[in-house]
Amino acid sequence: xxxxxxxxxxxxxxxxxxxxxxPHLKNKPVVVLSNNDGCIIARSNEAKTLGIKMGEPYxxxxxxxxxxxxxxxxxxxxxxxDMSNRVMNIVKEHFVNTEVYSIDEAFISFPSENLSEIENRxxxxxxxxxxxxxxxxxxxxxxxxxxxxxxxxxxxKNSGVFSLFDKTTRNKILKELPIGSVWGIxxxxxxxxxxxxxxxxxxxxxxxxxxVKDLTNINILRTAIExxxxxxxxxxxxxxxxxxxTTSRAFGKTVTDIKFLEEAVSVYVSxxxxxxxxxxxxxxxxxxxxxxxRFDEKNTHKFLFMTESLESSTSSTQELISIAIKLLKRIFHxxxxxxxxxxxxxxxxxxxxxxxxxxDNIKDIKQQDKLMKAFDKINKTFGSDTxxxxxxxxxxxxxxxRERRSNRYTTNWNEILKxxx
Amino acid sequence: xISFSVDKSEFLKHIxxxxxxxxxxxxxxxxxxxxxxxxxxxxxxSSTDLESSMYSSFPAKINNDGSICISGKKLFDVVxxxxxxxxxxxxxxxxQIEISFSTGKTKIKxxxxxxxxxxxxxxxxxxxxxxxxxxxxxILKTAYCVSNDEMRKNLTGVYFDLSQPGKIKAIxxxxxxxxxxxxxxxxxxxxxxxxxxxxxxxxxKFIKESESVxxxxxxxxxxCDNGQTSILxxxxxxxxxxxxxxxxxxxxxxxxxxxxxxLKTLQRVGVVLSEKTKGAKIIxxxxxxxxxxxxxxxxxxEVLDKSKSTxxxxxxxxxxxxxxALLSFESDEVFVSINDEVSPACIFSDExxxxxxxxxxxxMRV
Numbered sequence: 001x002x003x004x005x006x007x008x009x010x011x012x013x014x015x016x017x018x019x020x021x022x023p024h025l026k027n028k029p030v031v032v033l034s035n036n037d038g039c040i041i042a043r044s045n046e047a048k049t050l051g052i053k054m055g056e057p058y059x060x061x062x063x064x065x066x067x068x069x070x071x072x073x074x075x076x077x078x079x080x081x082d083m084s085n086r087v088m089n090i091v092k093e094h095f096v097n098t099e100v101y102s103i104d105e106a107f108i109s110f111p112s113e114n115l116s117e118i119e120n121r122x123x124x125x126x127x128x129x130x131x132x133x134x135x136x137x138x139x140x141x142x143x144x145x146x147x148x149x150x151x152x153x154x155x156x157k158n159s160g161v162f163s164l165f166d167k168t169t170r171n172k173i174l175k176e177l178p179i180g181s182v183w184g185i186x187x188x189x190x191x192x193x194x195x196x197x198x199x200x201x202x203x204x205x206x207x208x209x210x211x212v213k214d215l216t217n218i219n220i221l222r223t224a225i226e227x228x229x230x231x232x233x234x235x236x237x238x239x240x241x242x243x244x245x246t247t248s249r250a251f252g253k254t255v256t257d258i259k260f261l262e263e264a265v266s267v268y269v270s271x272x273x274x275x276x277x278x279x280x281x282x283x284x285x286x287x288x289x290x291x292x293x294r295f296d297e298k299n300t301h302k303f304l305f306m307t308e309s310l311e312s313s314t315s316s317t318q319e320l321i322s323i324a325i326k327l328l329k330r331i332f333h334x335x336x337x338x339x340x341x342x343x344x345x346x347x348x349x350x351x352x353x354x355x356x357x358x359x360d361n362i363k364d365i366k367q368q369d370k371l372m373k374a375f376d377k378i379n380k381t382f383g384s385d386t387x388x389x390x391x392x393x394x395x396x397x398x399x400x401x402r403e404r405r406s407n408r409y410t411t412n413w414n415e416i417l418k419x420x421x
Numbered sequence: 422x423i424s425f426s427v428d429k430s431e432f433l434k435h436i437x438x439x440x441x442x443x444x445x446x447x448x449x450x451x452x453x454x455x456x457x458x459x460x461x462x463x464x465x466x467s468s469t470d471l472e473s474s475m476y477s478s479f480p481a482k483i484n485n486d487g488s489i490c491i492s493g494k495k496l497f498d499v500v501x502x503x504x505x506x507x508x509x510x511x512x513x514x515x516x517q518i519e520i521s522f523s524t525g526k527t528k529i530k531x532x533x534x535x536x537x538x539x540x541x542x543x544x545x546x547x548x549x550x551x552x553x554x555x556x557x558x559x560i561l562k563t564a565y566c567v568s569n570d571e572m573r574k575n576l577t578g579v580y581f582d583l584s585q586p587g588k589i590k591a592i593x594x595x596x597x598x599x600x601x602x603x604x605x606x607x608x609x610x611x612x613x614x615x616x617x618x619x620x621x622x623x624x625x626k627f628i629k630e631s632e633s634v635x636x637x638x639x640x641x642x643x644x645c646d647n648g649q650t651s652i653l654x655x656x657x658x659x660x661x662x663x664x665x666x667x668x669x670x671x672x673x674x675x676x677x678x679x680x681x682x683x684l685k686t687l688q689r690v691g692v693v694l695s696e697k698t699k700g701a702k703i704i705x706x707x708x709x710x711x712x713x714x715x716x717x718x719x720x721x722x723e724v725l726d727k728s729k730s731t732x733x734x735x736x737x738x739x740x741x742x743x744x745x746a747l748l749s750f751e752s753d754e755v756f757v758s759i760n761d762e763v764s765p766a767c768i769f770s771d772e773x774x775x776x777x778x779x780x781x782x783x784x785m786r787v
Contacts, residue, residue, distance in 0.1 A: 285572075309572035311596050353700050355739055356783040357596045358667040362763035 001111040004141060005235070006122060007148040008091055008129075010084075011136040011156060013104035014042035017083045018073050020134035021409050021417055029070040033058055036250050036400045037074050074402035078384065082410045086133045094125060099235045107145055109235040115165055122161045140164065145233045146226035149183040150174070150201070167229070174202035174227060184223045189216065201227055241279045241348065247272040248342040252401040254293065255338045261290065262325055263393035268343045269324045270392055273317040276345055277376055282313035282354055284347035286320060288327040293339040304331040305342075312357040313349050316368045317375070320345075321391055383412045423487030423534075424511035425459045427479070429522075432508065433500045435466050435477040436493070438627045438650050442619070443493035444470035449538075454490035456537040457510075457518075459483045467537075468493055473620050474540045477627070477650040484511070488534030491518055499527050542653060546637030546644055547610055551589070553628040553647070555604045556636070559591045560621045562602045562778055565745045567618045568595035575659040578615040583608055590776075592664045598742050599664060600749065601779040614638055615661055620645075620654035627652075667781060669767045675758035677728040678710065683755070684747045686712055686723045691740040693719040700737045700787035705730065705759065714740065727757075736762045737787030746780035 010016060014032040019025045029046035033039065040056045050068050052061055058072075065072060084103045092098050095108040112118055122139045129137050140151025141163040148164075150173065155162035164170050180190035182201045196215070198204055204212070205227035213221045222232040247268040255261055265288060276283055289305035306327045314320060324343065349355070351369070356362055378387045385392075407415035436455065444452040447470065458465040464481045467474060489512055499520060500508075509521045517528040560579070568576035573596070582590040589606040592599065624645050628634050631647040638644075643654050690701055690712045698716040708729050713722045736759060743766075747755065752770040759766045768780040 307572065309570050311573075350697055352786065353698055354786040355597050355699075356785065358594070358599070358662075358765070358783060359596070360783070362784070 001113050002143075003109050003111050003231075004118065004143055005145050005148040005231070006108045006110065006139055006141045007101075007145070007152040008087075008106045008108065008125075009138050009140070009152045009156070010087060010104035011138055012042055012044050013084070013135070014073075014075065014080055015044040015047070016135050017076075017080050018071075018406055019044070020083070021406065025071055029068060030073070031065070031070055032073045032075055033404070034075060035402075036252060037403060038250075041075065072404050074405040076402075076405050076408065078408045078411050079406065082408075083133060083135060086410075087129055087135055087137070090129050090132060091125070097235050097237055099237050099239070107148065107235055115163070119161055119163050122163075123159075126160050136160070138162075143229050144226035144231045145235075146183050146223050147229065150177060150227075153181070170229065171202055174205055175200050177201040179204060182223060182227070184219060189220070241281060241350075242275075243346070243348060245272050245275050245281075245283070245345040245348070246342065247275070248340065249400055250340045251338070251398045253398065255398045256334075256336070258329070258332050260393075260398045261328060261332065261338060261341065262391060263396060264341045264398055265324050265328050265343065266321045266389060266391035267393070267396070267399075268341055269320045270317050270389060272343045272345050273315055273320050273372075274376065274379075276315045276348070277351075277372055280351045281348040282315045282351050283320075283345040284310045284313040284349065285345070286310065286323055286327070287342075287344040287346070288324050288331065289342040289344070290328070290331060290336075290338050291340045291342070292336055296337070296339075299337065302333075302336055304333065304336075306331045309347070311359040312365075313347065313354060314365075314368075315351060316372055317389060319368070321389060325391070383408075422485055422512040422514075423457065423459045423489050423518075424484035424509070425464055425481045426484065426507055426509050427464065427481040429500060429503050429505055429508050431479050432464075432481075432510075433497070435464075435479050435650070436497050436500055438477050438623070439466050439468040439475045440493040440497045441623045441626065442468040442470055442473050442475045442652075445494065451490055451532055451536045451538065453492055453494070454532055454537070455493040455496060456488065456490050456534060458488040458534065460486045469538060469540050470619075471538065471540065472617065473623065473652060473654040475623060475650070475652050479649070487512060488537075489518060490532040490534060490537050491529055495529050499529065540653065542644075543639045543642050546639040546642070548635045548637040549606070549608050549610070550633050551606055551636055552633050553631055555589075555606065556628055556634060556645075557625060559589070559602050559604060560625050562749045563591045563593040563600045564618070564621060565749060566593040566595055566598050566600040566780075567621075569618075570595070574657055575615060575661055578617040578657045579621050580613065580615050580661040580664070582613045584611045584613060586611075592661070594662070594664065597739070597783050598746070599667060599779075599781040600746070601664070601668070601776070601781070603776045603778075612638055613661070614643060615657035615659070616643055617654060617657055620652060623652055667765065668779070669758065669760065669765060669781070671760060672756070672758035672767055672769070672775065674730060674732050674760055675756045675767075675772075676705070676730040677754050677756055678725065680747055680750055680753060680755045682725060683710075684744060686725050687740050687744050687747070690714045690721045690723055691744065693721045694740060698787075699739045699741060700785040701740045702735060702737050702787050703759075705732070705734045705736075707733075732761075734759055734762060736766075737785045738766065738782060739785045742782045746782060749780065750778065 015030040029050055030044040031040050031047050032042035034041045043052055047070055088100050088106055091106050095110055097109040099107045101107055118141055126137055126139055138152050138155040139161045140148045140155050142148040142151045151162045151164040179193045179199055204224045212224045225232050287305055287307040292302045294301040375387050409417045439455050455466055455468045462483055463478045465478045467476045503522050511519050513519050516531055518531050520527045563579045580592045589604050591602045627650040634645055634647045636645050641656055643656055645652050693716050694714050695716050701712050701714040704711040710725045710727050746768050750770050756769050756772055765781045765783045769775045771777045
């Protein structure tokens with residue numbers, strides 16, 4: 001029995017999440033904006049047809065949006081993460097060997113003998129996901145991950161499920177697929193291949209392996225072999241922990257007051273520490289950075305940062321906030337217009353194997369770990385920020401703009417969907 | 422133009438002393454070079470990274486006086502591979518150094534001798550003499566604990582404490598483990614300093630040549646001289662943490678164990694561990710120690726005899742830390758003291774004179 005790969009890809013995911021809770025938006029153009037309502041980061045098919053481009057600054061297409069009555073949403077990552085979890089859980093129920101590749105994509109590996117049955121199986125899965133979550137998905141099935149990516153693109157334009165097993169069909173499709181659309185081929189590599197006369201995926205798949213490796217690297221060679229139908233990239237169902245955790249956000253407006261910066265840094269540290277605990281890690285290096293607006297033509301761009309190596313690794317929000325504020329005070333310069341704060345946590349080690357240092361009071365650390373566990377449990381059960389440190393502020397006037405954010409229907413009791421009968 | 426003849430092995434030895442100091446990463450190309458000077462029937466060779474400087478000299482047949490800078494690594498690689506015989510070193514007209522031997526010659530590009538930075542040698546040193554064996558012993562027993570964390574600079578060297586008359590104490594720590602050594606020395610001046618790790622490594626190379634060496638400490642600098650070779654190093658000018666606070670006062674609950682057997686056991690048990698899971702569980706009972714390790718790749722367990730002790734303790738330790746500590750001891754048996762699960766382990770070789778050598782290791786969560 002041979003193993004095959006399928007890619008489950010949610011269609012226009014953020015826009016689809018917004019539509020689930022507002023059925024009036026069906027067949028109407030919808031766009032979702034990035035943090036601080038800056039750029040377009042998701043578009044429904046109708047919005048794409050209107051010519052709204054991915055990554056386009058919102059202010060540039062404001063007129064078109066108004067004219068065409070496009071519904072605009074600020075990003076609501078809490079809702080998207082929860083909806084993603086629901087989709088992924090359905091997939092995992094059906095397939096053990098699943099790799100959640102991104103918020104809206106999952107690869108699955110499955111054994112099958114009967115190729116004709118595969119499409120029916122995935123049509124059922126597509127319908128189940130749509131029925132249970134309201135999210136439309138496209139599914140591409142193929143012998144390799146790279147080909148599954150190609151198949152899912154075709155599935156999007158067709159019925160939603162497409163399999164790519166037949167060699168003749170595969171070659172025909174690859175001949176029509178521009179080289180830049182192949183998974184793993186970036187902008188620079190695309191230009192390089194085109195200069196060399198390699199313009200479509202089929203040409204890459206038939207190239208001499210040594211030549212591909214000499215021209216590029218081992219990863220692109222894998223891609224080329226995978227396009228030929230030979231599996232090189234396996235499913236990673238247990239992705240390894242991150243080696244660095246970053247929380248970096250722009251403020252809703254420029255900030256000059258250190259009080260607000262202290263709040264912002266405390267909020268970002270709280271988020272980073274939470275991520276640290278989710279992957280069961282402790283960090284031993286913390287970096288705090290502040291930056292001014294790089295698009296400000298009047299003032300030179302500033303990026304100020306400071307790093308501290310901790311005597312003992314920690315995942316305690318309280319401890320990390322106090323170190324971060326100390327670093328912030330050292331880098332802060334009166335008079336600069338700050339636009340962004342960044343927190344980087346590195347030197348990560350597994351909490352289960354914490355090496356104590358001479359500075360540690362082991363009993364206190366165990367106590368602090370229990371406290372953080374309870375803290376996270378409360379926030380998970382009752383919603384993010386139910387419990388927070390006072391340093392993180394109450395009004396958070398500096399916080400990023402999300403003027404058009406929809407409710408967090410699935411994670412916050414106060415924002416649950418109300419139906420008027 | 423510099424020209425001399427010398428015995429290959431003698432030349433190589435002195436290049437070896439100096440090559441460890443050259444700085445290959447510096448933007449100043451000359452810092453990756455050694456400085457060679459021929460005069461007064463001797464060849465003088467030196468190197469510097471502007472923090473540490475090494476000076477060495479040896480007798481040679483000087484055909485022509487002169488000086489030149491040559492890539493330290495290149496020179497070492499070339500001379501190391503030459504046959505054991507007399508070699509001739511001379512500067513050619515195209516500014517290359519020519520090393521000729523019985524069956525051939527090699528030419529290496531050079532920089533002018535004037536390009537070599539002259540590091541001023543402070544004159545305010547107060548010298549004392551120490552046996553080479555004693556200093557080697559101190560360095561060997563403390564080097565393994567020195568931290569590599571450049572952000573905690575005061576831990577990146579060995580702390581020498583000469584505050585007690587007639588004694589020299591050396592302490593190193595990386596924050597998780599500590600090594601303390603005490604030796605006798607003829608000394609009447611009270612002082613303390615942190616010597617960078619690089620300097621301690623380089624000192625070890627050349628001090629075995631003589632029975633004793635002179636060490637001197639001046640303002641911000643340290644010097645170690647055996648008459649033929651010397652090193653001048655800038656000291657780490659930051660306060661060393663108060664190490665006395667972490668040294669356990671109570672070692673009553675200690676037991677005696679065969680060092681070699683414990684070491685071998687730890688080495689065997691450690692095989693299944695990975696970079697991620699470095700810890701093993703140590704279970705101490707009446708007259709046995711059980712060591713257990715578990716990781717994604719496998720598991721291992723071993724039981725070892727020890728002298729009787731009263732407390733039953735189960736505690737985790739980084740196996741590598743225990744191995745490093747045991748390797749630094751020479752005695753057949755060591756004493757291990759672990760008071761409880763949240764206190765550091767203390768290893769020492771002499772029950773009556775625990776200060777002679779001590780290793781302190783913090784536990785690990787396993």
